[in-house]
Amino acid sequence: MKFPSKWALATAGLAMIQSVAMADDTVKVGIIAPFSGPFASYGQQFKDGIDVYVAEHGVMAGTHKVEFVYKDSGGPNPAGVKAATQELLIKDGVKYLGGIVFTPNALAIAPLITQTKTPTVLFNAATSIINTKSPYFLRTSMTLPQVSAPMADWAIENGIKTVVTTVTDYGPGIDAETAFTKEFTAKGGKVIDAIRMPIQTSDFGPFLQRVKSKAPNAVFAFLPGGAPAFAFSKAYSDNGLAQAGIKAIGTGDIDDETTLQGLGASGIGIITSHHYSQAHDSPENKAFLAQLHKLRPNDVSNYATIGAYDGTFLLYKMISSTDGGDAAVKSVEGMSWTSPRGPVKLDPVSRSLDQNVYIREVVKGADGKLENKEIATYKDVPDLGMPAH
Amino acid sequence: MSTLFSIVIDGVAYGMVLFTISVGLSVTMGLMRIVNLAHGGFALLGGAFTHWAMTGLGLPFLAAAPLAIAMVMLLSLPMERLLYRPIYKMGELQQVLATIGITFLIIASVNWWLGSTLQSIQLPAFMSGAVNLGLRTLPTQRVYVIIAGLLVICGLYILIERTRFGIKLRAAVDFPGTAACLGIDTSKIFLITFALGAGLAALGGILGAEILPIEAYYPLRYMVLFLTVVAVGGMGSITGSFLAALGLGILDTATRYLLPDFGTVFFYFAMILVLGIRPNGLLGKSLS
Numbered sequence: 001m002k003f004p005s006k007w008a009l010a011t012a013g014l015a016m017i018q019s020v021a022m023a024d025d026t027v028k029v030g031i032i033a034p035f036s037g038p039f040a041s042y043g044q045q046f047k048d049g050i051d052v053y054v055a056e057h058g059v060m061a062g063t064h065k066v067e068f069v070y071k072d073s074g075g076p077n078p079a080g081v082k083a084a085t086q087e088l089l090i091k092d093g094v095k096y097l098g099g100i101v102f103t104p105n106a107l108a109i110a111p112l113i114t115q116t117k118t119p120t121v122l123f124n125a126a127t128s129i130i131n132t133k134s135p136y137f138l139r140t141s142m143t144l145p146q147v148s149a150p151m152a153d154w155a156i157e158n159g160i161k162t163v164v165t166t167v168t169d170y171g172p173g174i175d176a177e178t179a180f181t182k183e184f185t186a187k188g189g190k191v192i193d194a195i196r197m198p199i200q201t202s203d204f205g206p207f208l209q210r211v212k213s214k215a216p217n218a219v220f221a222f223l224p225g226g227a228p229a230f231a232f233s234k235a236y237s238d239n240g241l242a243q244a245g246i247k248a249i250g251t252g253d254i255d256d257e258t259t260l261q262g263l264g265a266s267g268i269g270i271i272t273s274h275h276y277s278q279a280h281d282s283p284e285n286k287a288f289l290a291q292l293h294k295l296r297p298n299d300v301s302n303y304a305t306i307g308a309y310d311g312t313f314l315l316y317k318m319i320s321s322t323d324g325g326d327a328a329v330k331s332v333e334g335m336s337w338t339s340p341r342g343p344v345k346l347d348p349v350s351r352s353l354d355q356n357v358y359i360r361e362v363v364k365g366a367d368g369k370l371e372n373k374e375i376a377t378y379k380d381v382p383d384l385g386m387p388a389h
Numbered sequence: 390m391s392t393l394f395s396i397v398i399d400g401v402a403y404g405m406v407l408f409t410i411s412v413g414l415s416v417t418m419g420l421m422r423i424v425n426l427a428h429g430g431f432a433l434l435g436g437a438f439t440h441w442a443m444t445g446l447g448l449p450f451l452a453a454a455p456l457a458i459a460m461v462m463l464l465s466l467p468m469e470r471l472l473y474r475p476i477y478k479m480g481e482l483q484q485v486l487a488t489i490g491i492t493f494l495i496i497a498s499v500n501w502w503l504g505s506t507l508q509s510i511q512l513p514a515f516m517s518g519a520v521n522l523g524l525r526t527l528p529t530q531r532v533y534v535i536i537a538g539l540l541v542i543c544g545l546y547i548l549i550e551r552t553r554f555g556i557k558l559r560a561a562v563d564f565p566g567t568a569a570c571l572g573i574d575t576s577k578i579f580l581i582t583f584a585l586g587a588g589l590a591a592l593g594g595i596l597g598a599e600i601l602p603i604e605a606y607y608p609l610r611y612m613v614l615f616l617t618v619v620a621v622g623g624m625g626s627i628t629g630s631f632l633a634a635l636g637l638g639i640l641d642t643a644t645r646y647l648l649p650d651f652g653t654v655f656f657y658f659a660m661i662l663v664l665g666i667r668p669n670g671l672l673g674k675s676l677s
Binding site: 036037039044195213258259265266 | 641
């Protein structure tokens with residue numbers, strides 16, 4: 001006698017759980033994100049975004065009740081995330097997944113979601129390649145090439161002819177450097193030095209002194225948000241680069257809303273490109289922030305919050321109009337809507353968002369707090385990192 | 390020439406930051422002979438209390454910082470009595486495990502209290518910005534760190550080598566039995582020294598916050614840095630820590646100016662080299 005294979009059993013179990021889930025008409029969505037550890041603020045931002053959407057639209061998506069199941073991923077942790085995903089799919093019987101902060105975590109679950117045909121909305125992981133690894137990945141954040149290239153365009157248009165790039169020496173840093181340099185040199189700009197800073201750097205003074213000695217028009221920076229970005233901006237202002245006429249430009253990772261106030265006066269004047277600013281002036285963003293502050297008066301909204309909010313919108317769309325799987329992904333491909341960040345469209349090929357990229361300047365707002373004030377807009381920028389484009 | 394000047398200036402400034410954040414560890418680990426991995430936790434608490442006193446109570450920096458240091462020292466007293474007392478008697482590995490447990494406790498408490506985002510410390514106007522040295526500028530804050538570092542090393546030298554307390558401390562560490570027989574209250578000496586170490590950690594956390602920003606995971610993120618300085622300097626030697634911090638600071642700064650792509654390789658290579666030749670560190674006494 002032949003025993004049924006482990007997978008057949010698991011699939012049968014999954015089918016049973018799914019039929020139970022369908023019987024009481026609750027659709028479960030698994031959210032995988034860091035809720036503990038050094039990156040726990042991402043989990044909180046995601047939860048804010050989801051909670052705001054649910055507060056606005058209720059727990060029902062069409063005729064289905066939506067239930068979120070949260071799983072802690074810690075930091076970059078592919079093996080742990082894979083195990084958590086298996087548990088969500090088999091034990092909890094979730095039909096959709098969302099969240100995900102780090103690229104390795106997203107790559108680790110690609111085979112699983114392809115096998116179970118589970119639509120998975122990436123709220124944050126930002127390497128272009130992820131979406132080519134499974135047709136069930138949808139992305140509501142951005143990719144680094146998408147936000148780095150418009151920064152180069154703006155620099156050229158505003159009389160910046162020479163740049164020194166300073167990026168943290170790891171995957172996303174090199175992505176940002178490559179995308180910026182390609183666009184900047186193509187438009188006639190000159191990168192006179194490219195510095196890759198070790199990931200453990202804490203004193204950025206020497207790098208900025210080196211930049212200063214080369215006297216470029218601007219220094220382009222990409223660093224992971226939090227402590228490194230903070231120390232870099234401090235070093236930029238303390239070493240007198242602004243006085244020497246060297247502008248600081250970079251991607252929005254270096255001054256996101258969760259660390260912005262910490263920069264203090266040293267942050268003023270820094271120019272970054274990103275797809276969302278809490279200070280974005282639109283009725284949608286005002287309504288979104290009003291709801292957020294009703295739920296959590298002290299929380300701020302950043303790119304992770306908005307990624308989760310729009311991600312929840314996509315999940316609700318799929319849940320209300322389909323029974324999951326391929327049909328769910330099909331139903332939202334090519335969809336356009338107005339997000340608090342501005343108009344967006346889910347590109348049917350890249351399954352990432354075509355969206356406006358804003359150039360923002362750090363200024364002191366009306367309430368005396370720092371804000372990322374939008375000073376220029378590049379409309380409908382696609383994911384420039386996709387090989388298909 | 391101007392590069393060399395920059396390396397020395399930035400190196401000394403960075404080295405002094407390294408010294409202020411590790412000298413507390415040099416006191417507890419070197420003088421008291423306990424492997425106190427929770428050192429960074431006290432530095433974090435110093436920074437977190439300062440942030441809280443400035444944003445929550447609205448105090449200016451110059452009032453908030455001493456208050457935070459006093460709070461950390463006060464908190465360290467019951468911790469020494471309840472947690473560290475049993476740890477003194479443990480073996481080295483057990484000390485590592487017990488103190489890393491305390492580190493996790495501190496991290497979790499701060500994370501629960503203030504969240505995992507950056508806790509900034511806004512410096513007063515006279516300490517921020519840059520000073521012009523003629524050839525180049527230097528962040529003003531570093532000037533204060535250098536002054537503080539020099540005051541700390543002079544103060545400690547006088548305390549340990551030239552006062553009655555220092556004599557008692559050295560006696561209590563080296564010959565606890567004899568010291569007790571001579572009527573020295575060793576448990577009180579240890580309590581005071583532990584609080585001193587915690588206070589110095591808090592001072593370092595506050596002064597170093599410009600380049601090692603305060604956030605809940607601070608103790609783990611920079612643990613290797615503190616341990617390297619103390620190990621290279623030599624256990625129990627304040628002067629050793631001072632020389633190690635300056636040397637490593639200058640070396641690390643030089644590689645960043647001249648060979649940025651090599652990262653921190655030279656920093657750790659120097660550590661291997663020094664410990665290979667002198668296993669007890671630059672000025673360490675053998676622990677026999």
